[in-house]
Amino acid sequence: MTAQSMSPLTEDESWEFLAGRPVGRLATSVAGEPEIFPVSFAVGDGRLYFVTHPGSKLAEVAVNARVAFEADEWTPEVATSVVIKGTAEILEHDADVAAAEATGLVSYLDDGKNVWVRITPEAVTGRRLTR
């Protein structure tokens, strides 16, 4: 058994951390059933952005849904994780899409037929565990 310490991150530190992580995971609840999706994401103006295919399961669940989002980084000694709780929505207005594109997101999922999803946070929680 090894002692370990846990430090919270401030909200600023949490955002800084998120801005440096290219991939996170979106968790949703559909009829009481949890779902989880890895996504490439970007940060802009205190919101998270990612793309998905229209008609995909992820697009379905992202329609004004309550979501939890997590990104992390770990070495054998230190694990850092930030969790966002908030609401996801598919962007339909040109100005919103322009703001999303301005994040410069690089996604694995990019065949030109995507829709943008934006997560507006209600709570941001970051923590760092040190072995």
Next chain:
Amino acid sequence: MTAQSMSPLTEDESWEFLAGRPVGRLATSVAGEPEIFPVSFAVGDGRLYFVTHPGSKLAEVAVNARVAFEADEWTPEVATSVVIKGTAEILEHDADVAAAEATGLVSYLDDGKNVWVRITPEAVTGRRLTR
């Protein structure tokens, strides 16, 4: 816009991938609200194991709950992800705990006051995206 390809992993490939990943994320749904937790995990006998603190939020939600679990790995060119859907339970019987300990799990969260959680899968889905 860059074309990309997606290949499914077989169930065997998915388990092999999971066995080589030290950290994953557990998603749960509590009263319709999604939650997500990063965890150090291990694989044994076709099940997933991790530890948590008794009385923690994670311990609460893991009581016989439907969960989704995800682990991934990515480079700029290739992203691999495996998602498990199943049921989580806190282990209370000595034989179950012995099986869990036999996985040799190394966790950040280890102060000697932990409980084991086991996920029994119902569905395993793996995929690999190549840019």
